[in-house]
Amino acid sequence: MGRRRPGTPTLEEVAAHARVGRGTVSRVINNAAGVKDSTRRAVQQAIEELGYVPNLAARSLAGRRADAVALVMTEPDWRQFAEPFFSEIVSSLGNALTDTGMQLLLTLVRSDTERQRFLEYARGGRVDGVLLMSVHAGDPLPDMLADARLPTVLLGRRSGEEYVSYVDADNIGGARSAVSHLAQRGRRVIATITGPLDLYAAQCRLRGYEEALKLAGLKGEPTLVAESDFTTDSGRRAMAELLERHPDIDGVLAASDTTAAGALEALRAAGRRVPEDVAVIGFDDFPLAQQTEPRLTTVRQPIEEIGRAMIRLLLEEMEEGAVAWRHVILRTELVVRDST
Amino acid sequence: MGRRRPGTPTLEEVAAHARVGRGTVSRVINNAAGVKDSTRRAVQQAIEELGYVPNLAARSLAGRRADAVALVMTEPDWRQFAEPFFSEIVSSLGNALTDTGMQLLLTLVRSDTERQRFLEYARGGRVDGVLLMSVHAGDPLPDMLADARLPTVLLGRRSGEEYVSYVDADNIGGARSAVSHLAQRGRRVIATITGPLDLYAAQCRLRGYEEALKLAGLKGEPTLVAESDFTTDSGRRAMAELLERHPDIDGVLAASDTTAAGALEALRAAGRRVPEDVAVIGFDDFPLAQQTEPRLTTVRQPIEEIGRAMIRLLLEEMEEGAVAWRHVILRTELVVRDST
C-alpha cells in the first residue's frame, strides 16, 4: 500500500532557505531559548514561506516520545458511551490536556483483535500514556499495559485490591451520605437501584447504602435492591419492579442521575408524588439532574477534578517511568434539590 | 519532559539473536514472502524470547505511513455524541477497518486550539487519512484537510456543492417515500419534525417531505414544520407544539427515531392513539425503533454500508494520493412497522 503524502519540506530545507543551521530551526520550532530575535524571525518567515510542518514520526523517533495519550473504552463501557458521564469526562480530560500540547486519542477496544492491535499501537510508542475508562472486574488490559510499563491511569478501580494507578470518587461515602439524608428526613423504607454490579463503583455505592441503613437502624432487604445498567429505561423498569415488591417505599437511591430520571418517570406513572410520597436521590450531578421535574437531589462527582487528577497522575508516571502506583480518591458531595 | 520508555529491543538485536540479517527480520515481521520456513521460525522465536515490539515511529518514518486513521468530531457533533447514530457509525467503521490493520482514532475538536492541534497532528503524518462526522454548514476543517492534501471522507455533506469526498444517504428520497406512504394510507394533515437545519441532511429530509406533499397534492404549511436537535426531549417538545398549532394532525415524519420516540410520548400524553389517530414515521432505523410502543415505521439508513463505503473511499484516496473526490449516496429504505 502506498500511503505516502507529497513532499513536505523538511527541517533541512527550511534551514537552507533561512540560511541558518538545522539546529537553529529546531530551536525555533520548539521555541527553546538561545536564539537571537532577528534569527528567530528569519526562521519563522522561512517556515511560513515554505509551509513547513514538522514530521511527527521523525520527532517521535528522535525524541522518544509521542506527545499523545490514549483514552481507551473497552466493550462494556461502550454501552455507556451514550451516557453523559462519558462525554463529561472526555471534556474534562481534554481541558486538562490543553496546555500540555498532547493529543487525546479515544480508542475503542471491542474484541481481542482490537485489544491486540491497541497494545501494539501503545507498546509501539505511539502514545506516551493510557487512560482507561471505568474498567470492569475481569478486564486484563490494565495489567497488560502495566506489564509493558506504559504509564496508565484508570478511572475507577476493578476492586479494592487495585495496583495500577487510578482516580476514583468516594462512592461509599457518597451513597452513605445520601441514604443518611433520606433517613434524617424520616424515610423508613429506602430502596436502591444499583448500577451493573460487575463495576466496583456500583458495588461501592451499594455498600454505602447498606452501611447507612444499618447506621440509621433500618432493615435492609435484598428485595429493596434492583440492578440497572445506568440507562433511563432500566431505571424506569427497576423502579416499577421495586414498587411492585414494596408498595410502601418512601425513599430511593439511584445509581446515577440517568437511572433516577427513569425512576421518576416510573413513580409518576404509578401516581406517586416526589418528594411527598417518595424521595429520590440520584448520583453524579449531571446537568440532567437540574432538568428533571422535580429537580434531583444527587451526589455530586467532581468530574472536572477527576479529569485533572487523571492527567496529573499520568504526567507524573511519564516523568518518572511508571515506578510507582498512585491512587486518588475524590470526595463526593450531596447536592440537595427538590426531590427529597 | 522525559517520556522515554525503557529500552525495548530493536530489530537489529533480534537479528543478532536469531543470527540473521536485519532485512530478514523485517520480512518476517511484515510477513513478506521469500523467507525460508526454518528461518522464519527461528526469527519468530527470537522475537518471542526478546519480547520484541516494533517501534512504530521508526516504521512510520521509514515507511512513510502511519497505519492509522482519525475520526474527527467537531463541536456541534459533540452534542450528538450521546445519540445512537454515533456509536453505530463508530462500530461500523471499526468493523470496516479490522482487516486493514489500521487503528481508528477518535478525536474531539471543540475549539480553535484543538482544531489547530489536530491539524498539526494530521499534517505531521500521524494518520493516513481523516474521517469527519456529520459536518455542519460552516465547518472549515474539511477544506483545511483538503488543502493539506490529506485523504478525507465526510459523513454527509455541507451542501449540494461539496467537493471533498463524502458518503451520504439519500435523505430526500427517504423522506419522500415516507411521506408518500403516509399519504397513501390516507393521511391528509402531515407534519414534520426536522433535525437542526444547519445540517444539510436535515434540510434534505425537509425537502423530501415537501416534495412528497406536493406530489400527493397536499398543502404544505410552515406551521406544520418544527425543528428539533435530534434528542428525544426536543422531539417531545416539537410534537406538543405541532399539536397545539394543528390539533387535526394525522401524520408525522420525524427527523430521527430518537425524535420520533419523543413525538410518541407527546402524542400519548395528548391522548392520541398511534397509528389510529396519528401515524408516525421515524428516520434511521436504530434498534430503538423496535422498542417503542408501537414499534416504529422508519426510514432505514444502511449504517454498516455507510461505514464500509467511507473506509473504501478513504483507502482509494490514500492509494492514489487524493487527486479526485468521490461521492457515494446510499439508498434508504422504508421499513413499515406498527406506527403507520
Add this chain to the structure above:
DNA sequence: CTCACGGACGGGAGCGCTCCCAATCCTTGG
C-alpha cells in the same frame, strides 16, 4: 591590545525501521 568567557549557532551522530540491490546458496537440467 590581549585574553577569558558566555551567548549563538552549525552540524555530526544517532533514533529504529523499510527499501532495495548485490551477494550467496540451492536447485535443476544438460
Add this chain to the structure above:
DNA sequence: CCAAGGATTGGGAGCGCTCCCGTCCGTGAG
C-alpha cells in the same frame, strides 16, 4: 560434474528530527 537461474539473505542508504558538543564571535576585564 558444471553452469544457469531462481530463491534467500545481508546490509547500505536513507527517512527527518533531536541532542549535544565544538566553534565562532562579541564583550569586558586586565
